[in-house]
Amino acid sequence: MIAASVADYLGDRFSVAGELTSLTLGIAVALAVLGVGANLVWRQLRYLVTTVHEMGHVVVGWFVGRTIQSVRLNHDTSGLTITHGRQTGPGIFLLYLAGYPAPSIAGFAVLWAVIYQHAGWAMFLSLIMLLVCLGLVRNVFGAFIVLLQLAALSALWIWNDPRVLSAVLTLIGSVLSLGGLRACLDLLALQRRRGSKSSDAAVLAAHSPLGAVAWCYLFVVFSFGLLVVTAAMVVDQSAALG
Template structure:
């Protein structure tokens, strides 16, 4: 069983042609910019966002105590350690760029033919997050995401597997900058004093708006580089 999983995860598939990839990009664009579609994609973005917080918190030596994912597509990752300093700044900073960076890394993996590896990596991420989830809704989101991707990765053909992986990567790349725009809108409407940008402002003394610009620039650069990788051969 484990050998079969390893074989599936490491088997390579030829990258999709740029017209097919671009078509999947259009589908992902329609998803991320429609209310119902964005809400669905936003759950995946939030999952990766919180995984980014958790990974960096662990890397800088903070002790993770739990992750919560909520039905309004928000989330929170709680860790213990020094309340200020570079480690705390890095932990808070990691969230919004994470989906864009994962999307960009995914684009390069797809270019190398590792569509299956990308999807099984997402399954592994969900499995690791299960031990940190502290609410029922978050548990449902992680289980549903991991199980759905695992089922697809195990059962569909290589070309369909590639299509699913491309759609996931396109969705992450396109939704990441939109989530930053939504952050700014929420701050204008509600004040947003608990947002990542506002936490960074308190930690560093730099304005929250500057951190939002930084988030958006990272997401925009990843989108440009990711699109270039996903549409190789265009023009």
């Protein structure tokens, strides 16, 4: 009896399609544009982008066979994923390649899920990602940031209102898509101004013929290109929304 009730409860949340309207979509995208464009708000939103960035390192690190030792999310919105494995070869290259594209890819995936009525699964996978991150994070501030995100999304998943779920996921997807591009532009500006030796771009430069600034430009081009694809998908499907 209890098992059946739990199964029904989870099934209701996995299967929720969401109820996205063109008005909700427009408001969510507008809020994301304003938030990512305003420096004060962007600093707060950057914690979400950094979380996804670090989880990009984690997922690819596992994929290439590296041991993930820890994740840190810092007060200045930077992050660090420490792994153990070979320091040369394609594995370390892919590890450092994964971070900056991750928010843009996640943003596209979330928006695709909402538009094509898979909001419940998008929320579930987001919660799994945050639980994994919580298990790996090793600093108090980082744990606090992840717990805040986890609490907010868990409350929405439990509440299970299709309209609210769609609205919040659309906002999150839009912030990740736009924020992924802004993070790459911020990296480019920092790399050109200070010539960082520890950024992902600098590490990639040490493992390839391209310089760090060139890698920054490639990150920008990728994020911008995926943003265009994401925007085209949203515009194309918005006419079918109520």
